[in-house]
Amino acid sequence: MDITFATYNDFLTGYQTYEMDKCNKCKGLREILDDDVTVRIEKRTLHFSNLFVLYCKKCGDKFLPQYSKQMIDGIYKEMVKQGCFIGEYTPKNFQKKFEYCQTADYKYDHKDYYNIPGLSYDEEHSIEGFLTPVYFDRKALIYFISVPDYDVDIFSETYGHIGKKDPTGIYVYDWDVPFGFNSNGKLVFWLGDLNYMDEQSQAILKGFNLDSDHLIIDSEFYQAQMNCIFSNPIKEKQILMNKDGFISNVKNKYRIDLTHLDEECSAHAKNIKRPLVFTEQSVSGVINAFDKVLVEGFSIKQLRILYETLYPENERDAKYKDWQSIRLIKELLLKFCEDIEDTIDVETLISPLYILHDYRIYLDHLLSMDKQESTKEHIVTTLGVQSFDEQETIYLEEMDRLNKLFQYLVLLSK
Ligand SMILES: [Zn+2]
Incomplete structure (x- = not known):
């Protein structure tokens, strides 16, 4: 310049x-x-x-x-x-440190705080440096999703929040902070928000800390935080957004289009709302729509091409050409998880898709009495609930698991 x-x-x-x-x-x-x-x-x-x-x-x-x-x-x-x-x-490599997270001692660039518009004009926090972006590898979130002490919500792969549940049960969260993703796919927190976390959580993140690439303005996270337009979509919508995020990651990275019956999917997606009461009848609409969108809404042919892209010929299963979408997604997940040290239980992770399918077939009354009973039993054991009468618990557990699965898919496919 x-x-x-x-x-x-x-x-x-x-x-x-x-x-x-x-x-x-x-x-x-x-x-x-x-x-x-x-x-x-x-x-x-x-x-x-x-x-x-x-x-x-x-x-x-x-x-x-x-x-x-x-x-x-x-x-x-x-x-x-x-x-x-x-x-x-030529600038010296001086890095100023603010009075936040001094134990964790994260890498960040104080010049981001002073140069990125709006960050240093912060009336809410008396200690300087609160809105300094701190960057991490997005895979850090995988740890937090897999540990039940935390709640992680990712909204359309652009922002989200993470909370640690309050062990005393008096409050919902011990702490709860927002995060975003920048245009390079890096995970971003504000330094001041990281300071709210307990030291153990801070230490976990520390292992994923990256140098600043200074990018943040062109992100929904920055735009939403600067203009105070954060709103949390319901979990059902979140799942749909993350499915779209997964498809778009695959399209960008592998030039493979996994969409199938896209218009029908959008039409069904519109019917996905959280039921007010939980009976087999009220739940069936959402379950039906989810099954169509999340199971039938993937092109099996393209999933197979993605499988072939990720697995060299000698690693492919002899029967892979007969597999349907759920099995193919499972194998893709196994491949995506390969380079992650913490082993992810892919079998449990994929289970909500099988449940969705079983549940739908049961609700559509396509089964004999015997088969109905065994399907109910299968749903109850897989989801770890007491009985099939607990429709609300079953529904909420199923949504939580679907949410977790699609958060993983969106995080790992980039
Ligand atoms: Zn311009």
């Missing part, structure tokens, strides 16, 4: 304009970029080999963010004092 100010006063005028997250010209979203910058003010030239600039992702226009302007101002005044006309600056 090259920028010239005829006078120091011109620079000061620019300094006083706070650059926002959206481009003035085209309204495109801006992100932070580490750039090579030459600034000319009156007769003096300042060259920076790395300096943060805000660039518009749509039209490419570049602007100086606040902290960079502050640095330029400081250096310019020093040059005037010393009578210098040309200056070369």
